[in-house]
Amino acid sequence: MAARVYYYAESNARTTSTTTDFSTVKVTLPFTPTSGKTYAIFWSAILDGTTLDLFQKARLQNTTAAVTLAEQWSWVRNVTIATSNFGVGGVALFT
Numbered sequence: 001m002a003a004r005v006y007y008y009a010e011s012n013a014r015t016t017s018t019t020t021d022f023s024t025v026k027v028t029l030p031f032t033p034t035s036g037k038t039y040a041i042f043w044s045a046i047l048d049g050t051t052l053d054l055f056q057k058a059r060l061q062n063t064t065a066a067v068t069l070a071e072q073w074s075w076v077r078n079v080t081i082a083t084s085n086f087g088v089g090g091v092a093l094f095t
Contacts, residue, residue, distance in 0.1 A: 007031045014048075022059050033094070044089030047074050058088050069094060 009029040017024040026045075033039060047056035060070040074086035 022057065022061070025063075028063075037095070039094040041069065041092045041094055042089070043070065043092065044087065045072075047086045047088060056086065060092055062094070 007029055009027045011027045015024055015026055041060065043060050045058040047058055055073055055075045057071065057073050059068055059072075061068055069092040070090055072088035072090070074088060
């Protein structure tokens with residue numbers, strides 16, 4: 001079996017946006033996939049919001065093909081809490 005190749009990218013700086021069109025790119029993971037191979041992409045994010053935000057979104061996007069691989073939303077249920085934090089993420093298969 002050939003050795004596995006791992007790619008990694010992260011950003012720990014907080015980013016804010018008031019848009020709803022996913023125009024803010026938080027992290028980019030550049031790589032050239034091998035044709036005919038399947039890749040497992042493990043991703044996660046911490047979303048935070050205030051009583052003014054009410055919902056937050058995170059999306060795993062293939063920007064080359066303009067395809068959404070995964071997307072998660074969270075809503076602030078208790079608007080009396082000043083700030084709500086939500087962990088989101090998952091595994092997406094990319095071929």
